[in-house]
Amino acid sequence: xxxxxxxPPLGQGLPEALLHNLARVTGDEKHEAAAHxxxxxxxxxxxxxxxxxxxxxxxxxxxxxxxGPASYYAVLATRxxxxxxxxxxxxxxxxxxGHHPDRTLLPPVEVSSGSLGHGLPxxxxxxxxxxxxxxxxxxxxxxxxxxLDEGSNHEAIALAxxxxxxxxxxxxxxxCSATLGWPGGIAARFALEGWDTTDVxxxxxxALRRALSTSGSAPHLTVxxxxxxxx
Amino acid sequence: xxERFYATMADLLQTDATTALVLADIGxxxxxxxTPAAARVINVGIREQAMMGVASGLALAGLRPVVHTxxxxxxxxxxxxxxxxxxxxxxxxxxxxxxxxxxAASEGRTHQSPADVALLSALPGWTLHTPGHxxxxxxxxxxxxxxxxxxxxxxxxxxxxEPVPADGSIHVLRPGGATxxxxxxxxxxxxxxxxxxxxxxxxxxxxxxxxxRSTLRQLADQHDRVVVVExxxxxxxxxxxxxxxxxxxxxxEYVGVGRAEQRRYGTPSDxxxxxxxxxxxxxxxxxxxx
Numbered sequence: 320x321x322x323x324x325x326x327p328p329l330g331q332g333l334p335e336a337l338l339h340n341l342a343r344v345t346g347d348e349k350h351e352a353a354a355h356x357x358x359x360x361x362x363x364x365x366x367x368x369x370x371x372x373x374x375x376x377x378x379x380x381x382x383x384x385x386x387g388p389a390s391y392y393a394v395l396a397t398r399x400x401x402x403x404x405x406x407x408x409x410x411x412x413x414x415x416x417g418h419h420p421d422r423t424l425l426p427p428v429e430v431s432s433g434s435l436g437h438g439l440p441x442x443x444x445x446x447x448x449x450x451x452x453x454x455x456x457x458x459x460x461x462x463x464x465x466x467l468d469e470g471s472n473h474e475a476i477a478l479a480x481x482x483x484x485x486x487x488x489x490x491x492x493x494x495c496s497a498t499l500g501w502p503g504g505i506a507a508r509f510a511l512e513g514w515d516t517t518d519v520x521x522x523x524x525x526a527l528r529r530a531l532s533t534s535g536s537a538p539h540l541t542v543x544x545x546x547x548x549x550x
Numbered sequence: 551x552x553e554r555f556y557a558t559m560a561d562l563l564q565t566d567a568t569t570a571l572v573l574a575d576i577g578x579x580x581x582x583x584x585t586p587a588a589a590r591v592i593n594v595g596i597r598e599q600a601m602m603g604v605a606s607g608l609a610l611a612g613l614r615p616v617v618h619t620x621x622x623x624x625x626x627x628x629x630x631x632x633x634x635x636x637x638x639x640x641x642x643x644x645x646x647x648x649x650x651x652x653x654a655a656s657e658g659r660t661h662q663s664p665a666d667v668a669l670l671s672a673l674p675g676w677t678l679h680t681p682g683h684x685x686x687x688x689x690x691x692x693x694x695x696x697x698x699x700x701x702x703x704x705x706x707x708x709x710x711x712e713p714v715p716a717d718g719s720i721h722v723l724r725p726g727g728a729t730x731x732x733x734x735x736x737x738x739x740x741x742x743x744x745x746x747x748x749x750x751x752x753x754x755x756x757x758x759x760x761x762x763r764s765t766l767r768q769l770a771d772q773h774d775r776v777v778v779v780e781x782x783x784x785x786x787x788x789x790x791x792x793x794x795x796x797x798x799x800x801x802x803e804y805v806g807v808g809r810a811e812q813r814r815y816g817t818p819s820d821x822x823x824x825x826x827x828x829x830x831x832x833x834x835x836x837x838x839x840x
Contacts, residue, residue: 379610423640429610431638434630440600441635444607451570451589452611471631474600 332524333362334397341393343406344416356494356521356545357461358390363527364459364490365398376454379445381430383438384463384492385419392416400427436469438462439489443475446487446538457486457534464493464505473508479538480512487538488531489514492521495547509540521545551705552648554684556581558691559616563587569695570608572617574601577648598623602631609641614695620654621647621663621704629669637673642698645670646691650680650706650736651782651807652821655814664807668786670702671759678702678759680735680781683713686756690716708736708781708818716756720765726751729836730773732766734758734787737779737827744832750777761790770795779832780806805835 341355342348364380371377382391396403401415408414415424419433430441442460449456462472479487491505501508506516515537517530521544530541556578562569563582570590573579574597582588590613594601598619605615617624624647625632636643647666654661670676679702681687687705693716694701714721720732723742727749733741738754745752753769755762758780770776776795780787784806791802807825814824822828826835 431634434634436599437603437631437634440603440631441607441610441639443600444604445610446607447592447604448570448608448611448613451608451613454611471599471603474594474597475603478594478597478600478604 331522333358337362337393337397340396340403340406341389343403344389344392344409354387355390356463356492356548357384357387358394359521359524359545360461360490360492360527360531360543361390361394363524364531365394367528368531369459370457376456378457378459379429379442379449381432381438381442381445381458381460382420382428383430383432383442383460384435384466385432385438388416388418388420391420395425395427401425435463435466436471439472440475440478442487442489443479443482443484446479446484447482449486450484457488459488459490459531461490461492463496464491464501465496465498467491467501467505467508468497468499476509476512476514480509480514483513483536484538485534485536488534488541489538490531490541490543492543492545494545505542506540514538514540516540516542518542518544551681551684551687551707551709554687555618555646555691555703555705558688562692562695563590566614566695568612568614570613570615572601572605572608572615574598574619574623576619576623598627599631602628602635605643606631606635606639606641609636609643610639614642614644614698616644616646616691616695618646618648620661621649621666622661625663625666625669625702632670633673636700637675640675642700644691644694644701644703646703646705648705650704650708652825653707653818655816655818655821658815659811659813664783666704667702667758667782671786671789676700676702676759677718677757678704679716679757680704680706681716681756682708682710682736682738682754684709685713686716690756704735706736706781708739708822710736710739714738714754714756718755718757718760718762720753720755720762720769722751722753722769724752728774730769730776731779731836732776733779735781737781737832740822740827740829741779741832743829745836748833748836750836758787759790761787761794763790763794766791766794767798770798770800775801775803777803777805777836779827780804781827783807783809803835805832
């Protein structure tokens with residue numbers, strides 16, 4: 320398993336427009352990788368992996384780890400999925416953008432999040448529902464390594480494995496923030512339940528794209544190793 | 551009620567390709583076995599959090615999920631999932647419980663759910679039904695399958711001898727004198743027996759949330775006193791009654807399930823007696839004997 324890569328400066332392989340939009344949300348031109356653990360993954364996902372056309376049968380992305388959504392908003396704006404002007408108004412009484420995203424305020428957001436451990440079970444239902452509806456859509460869900468503490472995820476990991484939900488892709492952003500850790504690694508827990516797994520480092524966009532595009536007869540896990548939180 | 555619910559679901563699963571039934575190891579696991587609809591009977595095992603998450607995902611994918619298990623495991627075990635995965639996402643779902651307040655008297659407190667209606671009534675956008683007859687169950691389930699909103703249907707082994715129209719309205723069963731006795735769902739039979747020889751108006755509804763406020767207001771104007779008999783935690787219906795009677799001086803009393811744990815086994819009728827929800831208990835409250 321690749322180890323974390325320390326805390327490199329953010330921005331390698333990312334477009335200037337994205338970094339500019341991120342600054343609009345955060346009001347801060349200086350970006351530490353440790354503060355934006357999801358940025359690389361979200362960019363690769365929206366730029367290279369998600370199929371959003373036609374919209375009715377689009378791939379779905381569920382941001383389960385809803386805290387710190389600046390990267391998410393910046394990526395959505397850069398991809399033209401929300402007006403860039405909305406980035407300047409964060410968490411005010413009339414803002415569309417809050418500290419946790421609300422799908423009823425922000426149309427490209429598939430699932431409102433905030434409380435941990437809800438996205439993966441919903442994504443399992445979405446994947447099963449897409450299957451029943453005969454739609455080609457894949458479902459990606461992003462969770463944090465600390466978020467995996469919530470037991471609800473483990474109900475969903477078992478279900479997805481048993482149901483062989485090949486269209487489901489779970490991304491765990493591992494910034495080593497789980498207080499009690501995951502001895503033996505995160506991927507092992509999914510593999511035991513029948514998932515295919517890949518470990519990548521956040522800065523390797525080619526590897527990220529390959530991992531996130533992988534689909535087979537089993538659900539797929541991508542563990543993305545990023546700079547440790549607070550490093 | 552349970553059998554009628556299963557029969558109704560079996561029909562809906564065959565006739566409507568968007569209907570899905572989500573179960574957690576309790577209920578009709580093989581309802582559509584051997585038919586193409588079997589794929590839409592989804593058993594998650596003993597995983598109530600995932601049951602609600604999966605229902606949310608199914609709804610987001612355009613299906614109409616009906617989620618069914620024992621009342622405390624359906625409503626209380628994964629309440630945050632009901633609050634966030636269904637309500638906050640603003641997706642539609644039908645929750646159908648069995649067990650009610652004390653159908654499982656002999657099983658003990660773990661299988662009893664007197665607070666289910668109170669808990670769901672705290673969340674926006676839910677219509678809460680407490681049918682008192684299998685005919686009402688079928689009407690409610692069929693109507694719920696045709697919409698895309700959030701509904702709760704609370705099944706019970708407490709059954710009234712006759713059905714009432716399960717149309718969301720308050721219906722007067724017997725006009726009478728100064729007191730209005732409003733019986734919710736399966737309490738109608740006991741309320742009828744309690745008041746048979748008394749000069750009271752007996753009315754009922756299968757849908758306490760939202761309550762038929764205009765009819766209640768109208769009836770209250772013709773009576774000095776209102777007694778509400780509820781099959782769940784006492785005074786759960788109060789916010790709806792207050793809203794209906796706003797600004798009107800009213801003498802309102804609630805007869806429902808007490809908060810205290812009984813710590814007794816026995817039968818549902820034993821528990822109805824212990825909570826004062828049998829005919830004698832209701833009559834005592836009507837006559838102000840107790």
